[in-house]
Amino acid sequence: MPHMISFMVRRVLSTVLVLAIVSVFVFLLLRLSLGDPAAAIAGDNATSEQIEQIRSKLGLDRPLVTQFLIWSKLGLQGDLGESFYFRKGVVDLISQHIEPSMALALGAIALTVLIAIPLGVIAAYRNGSWVDRVVMGFSVMGVSVPTFVIGYVLIYVFAIKLNWLPVQGYHWIANGFGGFLTSILLPCLTLAVVQIALVARITRASVIDVLKEDYIRTARAKGLTDRAILMRHALRVAAVPIVTVIGISIALLIGGVVVTETVFNVPGLGRLTVDAVLARDFPVIQAIILFLSFVYVIINLMIDLTYGLFDPRVRS
């Protein structure tokens, strides 16, 4: 137990350090990159003088260090600032976009777990058979076909031709669960195709490795059924790399699914990030990247903690 507490303390401290480094990096990267929010605000029709005045009002004419100190001080007080455009706090903006992102990420992961792990296990169990080849063929295709192609095909079939599901849009859970489900089904399926391909492949490889271990042979010698060997012994140990991939996928899916969000017009964090970057809305970009870094670190921490649940060697 003391080991566990010490581990947790170290991870929390490293989280703070990671966030601090990310803050400095993002702040500098944005300020030193080409792109002037004042020019975007003023528009094509503005004079240089007007652009200067807007820059001054936004505080962008102050020295870089001063800008950073002001931002850091406010950030430590929990105030991540206000969007240059929307007259809204960035925390409010991010919270508006979290629900769709979480829904897509969790929906896609749920589909992935439900489909990919059984496929991977079956492929491993029937290693070399036609079943294995079909699963691996699907896996190669799933990883190779671009997401937007999958999205457009699904829209064409299920929305335009069959008219079963909407082409686009996100239905907030508060406005009805049925609408919510219909709105996320196609984007989740689109995202899940890649994840299923990836996780099925990892599961297969991992289970094949474990099935070659001595203790599996021992279990067989003891007369255990194939099913018991697979589920109770092989899959639990093989779960460590699978959990790692799934955990990283969740983190990726929360902030990095711009293409799917764009194709299905889902107002998630990915789109908010792209919009903010294109408009050089510095406070929003900084806050999103900090938030996503935080999510990454937390998910990694959770992944580490779950290793012990599956593999007794880690616990010891």
Add this chain to the structure above:
Amino acid sequence: MGVHKYLAMGFSALLALGHCQPAHAETLRAVMSFGLKSLDPIWHGSTVTRNYGYMVYDTLFALDADLKPKPQMVDRWSESDDKLVYTFTLRDGLKWHDGAPVTSEDCIASIKRWGARDAIGQVMLASIAQYKSLDEKTFQLVFKEPFGSVISALSKAGIVVPFIMPKRIAETDPFKQITEFVGSGPFMLKKDEWQPGIKTVFIRNPDYKPRNEAASGLAGGKVAKVDRVEWTEMPDSQTQVSALINGEIDIIEQVPHDLLTLLASNKEVTLERMKYSSQFVLRPNWLHPPLNNVQIRQAMIVALDQKGFIDAAGGNPEYFKTCKAYFSCNTEFSSTAGSDGKIEGDWKKARQLLKEANYDGTPITLMHTTGRALFENLAPVAKAQLERAGFKVTMITAEYMTVMTRAIRKEPPEKGGWGVLIHGWDQVNILDPLSNPSLQANCEKARPGWPCDKKLEELRNQFARESDPVKRKKIADEVQAYAMQVVPYVPLGEWYGVTGLGKGVSGWLSAPVPIFWGVTKN
């Protein structure tokens, strides 16, 4: 029963569940070309914020379908014999969305805030000696010297539009965003439903008192016929088209030209070509070699060929056309004076001109903007045409914001500046010598490109002061001819936007700005 039937039943059940929420009656769902980022049409110089302004606010004057100014909030107005005093009386019954009456003080404060941010406004305000509120509904603008462009300035639909706001709001620093969004226009913003990056919601203003005349352009009776308008942000054009076909949205403000064929054969969708064109613009930078030399700029305008640009942009003659007029074609001040032999791709003559100008081979830094399909091909065409005439061209490719940021830098191209950039203007932005932003030629204070030419400025000032329509036309012709000589910019041709209307939508009025009054949905 086949598997697909079970699936269909499952989806149907889901859909039924999804449709349990109350539907809004008479809701018009539109996808605009750009996402609405700011709710202050004076502070933010973007097209979509201007369009939003026309929903929520009203203007003293407005352009009709023929682009002629017509009174809008104003009931009657007069000009003194010496042309120094303009008196305006507001219509009866004008109310803010909070129920308070619109007053002359509100109008004066709004004109002042607009004048601090708009180029024409700045010129006009500099000529004003006094603002007088005579009573609740009447006010005067007293000028130091005659200013013939008062009504055209107050009716301007190009960015920035002189929208009228309540005095308490209009007194906000023009370089800071307003925080209260109360207008007197035909629609009201549902601020609590505004989700930046997702959607903007407007509801009908029940107290709006439309003019008695029929709606025409941005003028006339603005009768809101739907209860609610939703502007949905949808970044992917293909998705927009699919959603329109499926009836999930009612209007696409501008369908990309390359996707028109997908909709053309669909019987439930109507495509409306806009009545008003927009202009492709190539701006040279006057600050640095080689384009600081007027002879080199002349060689450039001779070398370029409009036809090549419109072919590259789309080419369909229904939507693209050549037009050498700085003030656009088919407008009051349209002219082709001085344009013979220009923008026709006479590369041999251009070579000769370059030789006469002793062009030393200094490269032109050409900015190539990506991410905007309509403009994507223009810079490569410019590069090819200029190189054919003997120019050396370095093309830099970047997304729009990077190009914009670079565009405002006055440094030489090798230190982060630029030589030539290409963009576009809506017709309402370029209607005359005063409003056309790229013809401003007051050196460091001009727009990026920084044209510096006393004669051009003097002609623009003459135009601003003159009120006689015949003399104004004559000055505009002179500006056209002179600009073709000194080349503040090169018009590269024009295009028409196309609006997509879904099933049951009718009454869409072609105006210089997308408008939603008069539109019905069955």
